[in-house]
Amino acid sequence: MSTAPQGTHSLAFRVMRLCKPSFPVDPPFRIDLADLFVGEDIFDDPLAAANLPPLLSTQLSKSMDSSDLTYGSRFILQHPSDAMGFSGLLLLPQSFGTIYLGETFCSYISINNNSNFEVRDIIIRAEIQTERQRILLLDTTKSPVESIRASGRYDFIVEHDVKELGAHTLVCTALYNDSDGERKYLPQFFKFVAANPLSVRTKVRTVKEITYLEACIENHTKTNLYMDQVEFEPAPHWSATGLKAHELHPADNSSTVEVFKPPILIRSGGGIHNHLYQLKLASPESAQMKVEGTNILGKLQMTWRTNLGELGRLQTQQILGTPISRKEIELQILEIPSQINLDKSFSVHLNLTNHADRELGPFEVWLSQDSVHGKKNVMINGLQTMVLPQVGAFGSSDFHLNLIATKLGVQKISGITVSDTREKKTFDPLPDVEIFVESD
Amino acid sequence: MDGPSPTTDPLRNEFGSLNDLAHELASLQDLALRGSWRSILDKVSRARSLDLLSKPHDHLIYLSYNVLALTKLRRFTDASAEIDSLHDFNSHQYKYESYPQLYPSRSGSMVPFSLRFIHAQLPFKLENRQEGLDRFYLLLSFIRQKIKEKGSNSFQESIKIWRKRENFVLHCLIGHHLGAKDFIVCLDLIRDLIDHDYLDPVLISKLGYIQMQVGDIEGAKGSFHRVETMFNEGKNDGYSSLSEVEFRNLVNRNKALIYLVGKDYVSAVREYEECIERDHTDVVAVNNKALCLMYLRDLSDSIKVLENSLERVPTVALNETLVINLCSMYELAHVNHSEIKRTLSNWIAGVAPDDFDASCTRA
Numbered sequence: 001m002s003t004a005p006q007g008t009h010s011l012a013f014r015v016m017r018l019c020k021p022s023f024p025v026d027p028p029f030r031i032d033l034a035d036l037f038v039g040e041d042i043f044d045d046p047l048a049a050a051n052l053p054p055l056l057s058t059q060l061s062k063s064m065d066s067s068d069l070t071y072g073s074r075f076i077l078q079h080p081s082d083a084m085g086f087s088g089l090l091l092l093p094q095s096f097g098t099i100y101l102g103e104t105f106c107s108y109i110s111i112n113n114n115s116n117f118e119v120r121d122i123i124i125r126a127e128i129q130t131e132r133q134r135i136l137l138l139d140t141t142k143s144p145v146e147s148i149r150a151s152g153r154y155d156f157i158v159e160h161d162v163k164e165l166g167a168h169t170l171v172c173t174a175l176y177n178d179s180d181g182e183r184k185y186l187p188q189f190f191k192f193v194a195a196n197p198l199s200v201r202t203k204v205r206t207v208k209e210i211t212y213l214e215a216c217i218e219n220h221t222k223t224n225l226y227m228d229q230v231e232f233e234p235a236p237h238w239s240a241t242g243l244k245a246h247e248l249h250p251a252d253n254s255s256t257v258e259v260f261k262p263p264i265l266i267r268s269g270g271g272i273h274n275h276l277y278q279l280k281l282a283s284p285e286s287a288q289m290k291v292e293g294t295n296i297l298g299k300l301q302m303t304w305r306t307n308l309g310e311l312g313r314l315q316t317q318q319i320l321g322t323p324i325s326r327k328e329i330e331l332q333i334l335e336i337p338s339q340i341n342l343d344k345s346f347s348v349h350l351n352l353t354n355h356a357d358r359e360l361g362p363f364e365v366w367l368s369q370d371s372v373h374g375k376k377n378v379m380i381n382g383l384q385t386m387v388l389p390q391v392g393a394f395g396s397s398d399f400h401l402n403l404i405a406t407k408l409g410v411q412k413i414s415g416i417t418v419s420d421t422r423e424k425k426t427f428d429p430l431p432d433v434e435i436f437v438e439s440d
Numbered sequence: 441m442d443g444p445s446p447t448t449d450p451l452r453n454e455f456g457s458l459n460d461l462a463h464e465l466a467s468l469q470d471l472a473l474r475g476s477w478r479s480i481l482d483k484v485s486r487a488r489s490l491d492l493l494s495k496p497h498d499h500l501i502y503l504s505y506n507v508l509a510l511t512k513l514r515r516f517t518d519a520s521a522e523i524d525s526l527h528d529f530n531s532h533q534y535k536y537e538s539y540p541q542l543y544p545s546r547s548g549s550m551v552p553f554s555l556r557f558i559h560a561q562l563p564f565k566l567e568n569r570q571e572g573l574d575r576f577y578l579l580l581s582f583i584r585q586k587i588k589e590k591g592s593n594s595f596q597e598s599i600k601i602w603r604k605r606e607n608f609v610l611h612c613l614i615g616h617h618l619g620a621k622d623f624i625v626c627l628d629l630i631r632d633l634i635d636h637d638y639l640d641p642v643l644i645s646k647l648g649y650i651q652m653q654v655g656d657i658e659g660a661k662g663s664f665h666r667v668e669t670m671f672n673e674g675k676n677d678g679y680s681s682l683s684e685v686e687f688r689n690l691v692n693r694n695k696a697l698i699y700l701v702g703k704d705y706v707s708a709v710r711e712y713e714e715c716i717e718r719d720h721t722d723v724v725a726v727n728n729k730a731l732c733l734m735y736l737r738d739l740s741d742s743i744k745v746l747e748n749s750l751e752r753v754p755t756v757a758l759n760e761t762l763v764i765n766l767c768s769m770y771e772l773a774h775v776n777h778s779e780i781k782r783t784l785s786n787w788i789a790g791v792a793p794d795d796f797d798a799s800c801t802r803a
Contacts, residue, residue, distance in 0.1 A: 027612055084614050305656075
């Protein structure tokens with residue numbers, strides 16, 4: 001990872017990534033003395049049951065007496081949980097590992113004088129270089145290190161929040177006077193790559209006035225991610241509520257609920273977790289202000305933790321809702337009679353509203369033929385196309401459509417379509433409406 | 441001395457010393473305590489070839505030490521073959537009642553339980569994790585069945601021992617699932633133990649470490665708080681029998697971890713120093729303190745702490761994790777670190793038990 005120039009330098013940089021340490025786990029071959037000295041069922045024998053425990057107890061104390069210099073603890077169980085092989089001993093990071101966007105890169109840097117002479121007036125600089133920028137992490141120019149003795153060291157720790165993907169170079173430089181009084185310059189480069197830890201896929205669905213945002217977070221890292229916080233930050237005029245599924249363990253034993261709640265962990269290498277948000281426009285008036293084109297809903301902010309709470313933070317780009325199409329004409333059903341009889345004409349009260357700032361129309365209203373379902377069971381009674389006159393800007397017009405149902409039971413009024421004959425524009429049909437058709 | 445005589449002598453306690461239990465057991469145990477596993481292999485081999493083992497239980501106990509020695513020397517295939525030579529643990533030939541002259545009025549299995557445990561654990565070392573898990577879960581069923589049987593005969597001491605074994609196997613399972621990062625399974629197994637009123641402060645602390653490992657810091661704090669409450673209320677479950685010093689140190693070490701996670705290494709060091717002051721053999725405190733010093737940019741002192749512990753309490757401090765940490769520090773502190781690592785290796789060679797994995801020095 002490091003590239004150092006040729007030539008004789010008294011100094012050399014040593015670098016070690018200092019992410020959090022870890023707990024090694026290795027279930028050991030450690031046993032209870034009772035399981036080694038005697039047969040497993042010997043305690044059924046009342047003589048053994050009475051006399052063995054004291055002998056075993058003495059042997060155990062003898063094995064564990066640290067003043068006696070024994071390695072008993074390497075094969076004898078002292079506490080039951082010793083069998084787990086998870087002692088709480090911490091281990092330093094053993095490899096550089098992978099660095100992810102959103103994490104903090106932390107490194108121990110040691111500059112060693114491996115010559116037999118003192119060096120003086122050392123100016124040390126450390127910076128991170130990426131494709132786009134250079135970030136200074138350390139600079140002792142204003143107060144140079146006076147000296148580093150032979151075989152001595154000067155240490156420092158640097159931190160950098162990783163905000164870019166791809167190649168990064170940690171550049172460490174030292175400018176110093178060596179024992180001959182010569183001013184020397186030592187640059188050393190340590191390269192690493194920042195990878196993408198997560199991806200977020202979103203789906204937006206609108207039902208009446210409510211927009212639902214489904215966000216699926218996928219974990220691309222090599223460890224499980226504990227999602228500390230996942231929050232949706234809505235755009236202005238929007239409000240958001242997170243929707244959660246019911247708890248999986250409704251009948252929790254209260255003593256364990258105190259101890260822990262199962263954590264939400266996204267499995268490494270492709271695991272996913274879904275979040276659902278309900279979004280509403282903050283005020284009804286802003287519904288009128290829907291701008292044509294894009295519809296910005298907000299951003300998803302994520303904070304995750306890995307080993308020993310190592311923190312990572314990312315937010316998504318702006319998430320877009322479905323583009324608003326220009327709704328110039330709105331057709332609604334105002335009233336359907338409560339009693340509808342077979343083969344008897346009934347009247348449906350409709351309203352046509354013009355949302356545009358200019359006069360539109362004249363219009364034609366009909367029931368579109370649905371080629372999939374073929375013959376309809378609810379049809380217009382009379383002329384199949386209804387003609388409506390123009391409607392002024394922001395105006396509306398009520399009208400009645402005479403329909404007739406030719407089949408009993410639950411039926412659908414489907415495909416009520418309106419078109420502007422002058423502008424030759426046909427608008428989307430009204431959604432299906434269910435009716436119940438009774439006999440005479 | 442040989443094993444028990446065929447007729448019971450009421451004046452003689454046949455469980456008075458180790459040599460009453462098996463032929464020269466005291467000597468075998470002494471070798472094991474010193475970590476002289478190669479010598480154990482020699483002794484067993486000699487006993488077998490000179491036909492010194494007269495009783496069936498002697499053979500089984502010697503076989504157990506042999507198998508244990510082989511695993512300690514990381515000769516897992518050989519250990520497996522040796523266990524397999526028994527064919528079936530539940531065979532008639534390993535039951536006391538099959539030899540009424542030798543074991544009058546005694547019945548049941550004379551197989552040392554450690555053999556069943558090692559049999560379950562070996563597959564993990566032979567790259568067959570699924571087989572290992574299966575064996576452990578089967579062993580758990582076997583133990584539970586035994587407990588039921590003993591219960592109906594009210595063998596109190598026996599039940600106690602088998603319950604201990606049940607607990608032991610559960611802990612092994614937690615460890616293996618943890619090693620494979622099956623965190624949810626681990627948490628469920630621990631939750632199960634706690635639900636059955638198994639309140640071992642060491643286990644609950646380890647639950648906290650697992651929660652920390654996963655990133656659930658608030659969860660870990662909750663677990664540690666629970667342990668501290670148990671300490672303050674003087675609760676100490678019969679299973680774990682912590683001494684007061686051990687319990688205090690446990691609480692301090694848990695606190696230190698919370699500080700460490702919050703990057704307050706100074707406070708973490710302070711907690712660990714309190715532990716070491718109380719018990720200089722607390723190697724977890726010593727090791728972790730050294731790491732905190734390093735995160736405080738004090739590489740020199742972190743090295744000193746580890747070197748001093750090796751010198752002062754070698755039999756406690758000499759473990760692979762501590763040595764790996766020390767070598768990592770050497771690699772950072774010295775451009776030419778091979779010499780200092782060689783010195784360490786040589787020292788270890790003179791002091792370490794046979795089972796110490798010397799490859800950890802990367803020398």
